[in-house]
Amino acid sequence: MKLTGAQAVIECLREQGVDIVFGFPGGAILPVYDALYDAKDITHILTAHEQGATHAADGYARATGKVGVVFATSGPGATNTVTGIATAYMDSVPLVVFTGQVASSLLGKDSFQEVDITGVTAPITKHNYIVKDAERLPDIIRQAFKIARSGRPGPVLIDIPKDIQNAVIDYQPAQVDTSYVNEDIFHPQFYRKEEIERSVQEAVEAINKCERPVIYAGGGVNISGANRELVAFAEKIKAPVTCSLMGLGAFPGTHPYFMGMVGMHGTRVSNYAVSNCDLLIAIGARFSDRVVSKAEKFATHARIIHIDIDPAELGKNIDTHIPICGDVKKILQRLIELVDEKQPNGWNKQIEDWKKAHPLRYGTPKGKLTPQYIIEKLYELTAGKAIITTEVGQNQMWTAQFYKFDEPRTFISSGGLGTMGYGLGAAIGACIGRPDRRVINVAGDGSFKMNSTELATVSRYKLPIIQLVLNNQALGMVRQWQRLFYNGRFSYTTLGSDVDFVKLADAYGIKGFRVTSNEEVEGTLKQALEMQQPVLIECMIHPDEMVYPMVPPGAPIDEIID
Known part of the structure; x- marks a missing residue:
């Protein structure tokens, strides 16, 4: 059948069993969005930022085992996906990222919103493509999904110039096996x-x-x-x-x-x-x-x-x-x-x-509210059945240490890249992919600020995500390193009380709570878990709370300080 390249993109997504796409529209990908307008069987989640879209697709993929899909426009839209792509690459997460590109005739001319995104992302993708022949577009998409999910999974990017999206092609449907793929022959030295x-x-x-x-x-x-x-x-x-x-x-x-x-x-x-x-x-x-x-x-x-x-x-x-x-x-x-x-x-x-x-212990509490206690109480009240996403830093380590994860795909965090600002986007994807589970994002105030605009997405889709902000008014993990290894010289890691997170939640129409002592934790968490709506809980912890045990960098792992 005769289809435009943009329509072929949508048909290929159907072939792959894709029913969720995360993205943000722009001029160079408008033909694809126009074709998406008629695709009632594919739900598009409009995020506040392309980085948020990529993290959401990543969280969706980790929570479900499916391939996450992203749409973004050219230039800054494409470059905004780079951190999310690198995050997925380091942690072996299957994504297919579609970026619009300026028309083929404008390539290499410093055209408006032109960036060589395949060159930019070559080191952080399993493979990437710039489509120069519209007739090849369907086969490229099929290859991209196979590469993303097979062997060691990872992200693949497809850059599609606008004229390729508008070109009319002879589209031939294909039967696609979307199951997890591991070829018997992958590397001749080891796979015999x-x-x-x-x-x-x-x-x-x-x-x-x-x-x-x-x-x-x-x-x-x-x-x-x-x-x-x-x-x-x-x-x-x-x-x-x-x-x-x-x-x-x-x-x-x-x-x-x-x-x-x-x-x-x-x-x-x-x-x-x-x-x-x-x-x-x-x-x-x-x-x-x-x-x-x-x-x-x-x-x-x-x-x-x-x-x-x-x-x-x-x-x-x-x-x-x-x-x-x-x-x-x-x-x-x-x-x-x-x-x-x-x-x-x-x-x-x-x-x-x-x-x-040598059990895990809290250390000497510095304030009235203990972060480890919050995580243990969260585990107790959810019976370990929630999906937990995190940001990066002390919040991430306390969660990893004190929440007992009994099931796969219930802990979602940026490991290899250590991406601050990852957790809220990932929580959005996990919540959409696994509506049967309550999703909680554990954040520090520094990480949370980086992509807190995604509260708009949480509010727009009324996602029942619980956002925990462990607010120590500092960049906690960096401050911990400064205390231990830089003689307590806290260079630009003290943030102060510059944001009222409860008021920020209210601005997005999200219910907010503030917790200041251990005695308030259980009641607040219970109330939040009973509410089938977005909730933000700001937890006021002391800036000197530390993550222990800790191996100093470069030391043997049995030389531990706590």
């Missing part, structure tokens, strides 16, 4: 079946012989849906489990084998276990610097098995004795089948002794 099987057999031998195993689970477990396999594997070999920030929810936070997060703000038991184990089994994790810290002192007593779908990660940050390149769900299924069942031993008792000796 005989190579995988040889590595698996070597791993089985190492697991059967070891006496002090530790499982280190990352975000790849959540992405591949291998959560049940991870539990079955850990229980069969009686291995304690620790997670990266992105791995939270991959293993139940209330399971007796769970030790908490590992690394800079990980638990003492996790860091001690990794430092003393004789076999470290890393599953869908990338050994980031916030986990490893001083690489030459990391897991020095252990052989390391590393299972990951991305061959580039194997041996990149830490030398790996047994690399296994493949989908972690499939590899775990094979390992569960082959390994011997172990019995609890002295190692398991040592882990329990460390847990008892």
Whole structure:
């Protein structure tokens, strides 16, 4: 059938099963928006800013496992998506971002709102396209979705000049498999079946012989849906489990084998276990610097098995004795089948002794309202059934430490890029993608200010998101580093009481509360959770509240201050 390029975009979205798009219109993408006007089966969420749209699509993708879709115009509209694209790239989130572009005849002439967005985003996308032949547009879109969701997921950008959107093409519908895709042949060195099987057999031998195993689970477990396999594997070999920030929810936070997060703000038991184990089994994790810290002192007593779908990660940050390149769900299924069942031993008792000796604690409260108490009470009142998004900084770490995530895709946070301003947009996407769950965004005042304009989106669509603002009137995590490592020289990290967040909420028609003491927390949270509408709760905490435990940068992870 004959369609314009813009109409073909909408038809291809239908092929891919897309029913939600996040975006902000502008001149160079008007043909697509005009075609969208007639698409009653696709809901468009108008955000306040293109960065908010990209974070919302990211949160939607993380909460649902589907591909998030973004529309933006050329020039500043496209560049406003860059931080969101980089956030998704670092955390392996599948997005397809459509940007309008000036007409082909105007490219390279410094035309109005012209930016080479494919050049800008080349380092932060799995792939990107500028469409120069309208007839190729449908196939490019199909390729983009396949690339975004297959292998190690990630963002793909499609830049479409305005004349390509208006061109009439002969559109041929296609049947598309939108299921999670992992090709058997992805990288010739590691993906040959005989190579995988040889590595698996070597791993089985190492697991059967070891006496002090530790499982280190990352975000790849959540992405591949291998959560049940991870539990079955850990229980069969009686291995304690620790997670990266992105791995939270991959293993139940209330399971007796769970030790908490590992690394800079990980638990003492996790860091001690990794430092003393004789076999470290890393599953869908990338050994980031916030986990490893001083690489030459990391897991020095252990052989390391590393299972990951991305061959580039194997041996990149830490030398790996047994690399296994493949989908972690499939590899775990094979390992569960082959390994011997172990019995609890002295190692398991040592882990329990460390847990008892070194529980997470609040430290010395500095004020009447304790941030850790807020998070624990939030967990208690939601029974762990909410989806929690966060901003970046102290708020993020307190949430990771004190909220027990039992299910995958319930903790949504910017890990690799550490994007302040991420959480509220992500909460919007998660709320739209998972209306069966209450969504709460935990923020610091500094992060929240960066994209607080998305309260307009929350208000417009009446999204029942609870926004917690932990207001310490400072850039808390940066201030903590200044206190610990820069002799308390608080250079430009004190914000003061320049914003009344309750009044800000009121300006958007959102109910606001202010909490100043621990005694007010439970009642306020209960009231907010009972209200099926947007709510903002400003929590007045002391600027000297700290996130502990903490490993100083560059120190071994078992050298901990608290």
